Amino acid sequence: MVESILSRAKGDRWIWLIVILLSVLSLLAVYSSTGTLAYKKGVGTEQYLFKHLVMIVGGLALMYFSHLLDYRYYAGISKVLMIVTVPLLLYTLIFGNNVNDASRWVTIPIINQTFQTSDLAKLALITFLARMLTRKQEQIKDVRKSFLPIILYVGLVFVLIAWANLSTAMMLFGVSILLLIIGRISIKQIGAVCLFGFVLLLGVIFLGPRKATYASRIDVYLHPEKADPDKAFQANQAKIAIATGGIFGKGPGNSTQRNYLPHPYSDFVYALIIEEYGMVGGVGIVFLYLMLLYRCILIVTASPKAFGALLAAGLSFSLSIQAFANMAVAVGLGPVTGVPLPLVSMGGTSILFTSVAFGIILSVSRDIEEKKGKEKTVEDRVVVGEIPAM
Incomplete structure (x- = not known):
């Protein structure tokens, strides 16, 4: 059954691979970062891991079925x-x-x-x-x-x-x-x-x-040295996590800032990843998102129909901008926001909608591949003489 499903998975293979890699990394990051949350709630960390796993599997299923539907x-x-x-x-x-x-x-x-x-x-x-x-x-x-x-x-x-x-x-x-x-x-x-x-x-x-919240966050970002320590707490803890990560990090599950960051499993999951996997892990995440954007741009340029090109462009730009906005906030390049890291942050419906978006992009890619396959078949039949050359 698994082989049958995989054989029917069409579209850009690199996008499939990167989505799966990010999903696996997400499981590791969520399991490592939810210990404090589980302790406060009086439940086991495995409960959050299982719930997140269900969402990831559900997201991959939605992505699969979305890509089968003609875009x-x-x-x-x-x-x-x-x-x-x-x-x-x-x-x-x-x-x-x-x-x-x-x-x-x-x-x-x-x-x-x-x-x-x-x-x-x-x-x-x-x-x-x-x-x-x-x-x-x-x-x-x-x-x-x-x-x-x-x-x-x-x-x-x-x-x-x-x-x-x-x-x-x-x-x-x-x-x-x-x-x-x-x-x-x-x-x-x-x-x-x-x-x-x-x-x-x-x-x-x-x-x-929320005008007071906006003013406070912008003030903290522009003047961190003068900011109220309570208001700058999230940004400061994220910087500590990044600074102590070094080049290769502390290792999976060895984060200390997960006990201080308010949302290490969602808004600041990138800071936690750098703390545990170091600069190597942080650059690796950036590379994966850049690779996703590059593969999506190839789909946009190859799409023969305007709707397919606009659809793939809009969805890929939306996901990429969200990803880089989250990472920019984590490393202190922007004021604090509540934007999750696509496919990595712990979340419920956000994972499902992100997966559907990638499924639609893959549907456009699948259509391009099928058209190229038909054109190649016709060319081959012309070569062997089944169809007279024009």
Whole structure:
């Protein structure tokens, strides 16, 4: 059965390999980093490891089934996702679980699993934008028919996410701008989108419920030497973890900062990896994400259809920007945010949606491979004389 599944796994083999490698590393990092959390909860570390393993296996299964579906079907699915996403984001803001003045999560009944609605929103907006830009290519310069519907969807989703999760909203907005550039939107219109986004950003910062948190985090980042030790605690502990890791690290399971970092299994998992695996491990992680981005760019450039190229570009840029944002925060190159490291941080639904995104990218890759296979078959039949040469 396993051999049958593997034989049906198509698409870029390097992406499959890198995703599996990151998943294995994730298991090691989560098992090492959840000891303190397990102690506080009065449970065994194995409980968190098993739950994480279930999510990883579930994610790989979703990735497999997502890549089997022809990527063109995601154009229709994107409309349904957008219809569901907007009211769900509104529901989350009003009735979601409130943590640190941010309502980002909704608890799924029966299974009691938290669900971050921005994960669904990212997938929905990117697929929907790819569809809109593809469908409206012949009218792409028309402000009323093409530009306004696109900017309204982008602006609405941005505000609904940014009210509680500004960092995720800003990254998604940046990916949207990249898609607009690839989709041949004029420079003047892109400038208008950026201005519109900047106005929305100022509104969220100065009118939103987390304005004090934003000001504090930026102040700590810009003036760490003057910052309140309590407010700079996370960033300082991450720096200690990185500094004590050295070149080869302390070894798997030997982290000491996992007992001090507030979220060593999610937001600061990269700092823990460097502490245990050293600079070698940290550079290795960066290389894996760069390799993922490179393989995805090859898929974008090889895709014969605009929708496939836009879909692969949007999803790959979104995941790559998120990964490098997480790592930048861990090493002190940016203010603290709550962005997880894709496929590595412990999480529930974020792993599942990340896996679906890679499955869609692999679906585009599979389509490219199948078309090349058919072209080669035709060429071979011409060579042997089965088909007359033109």
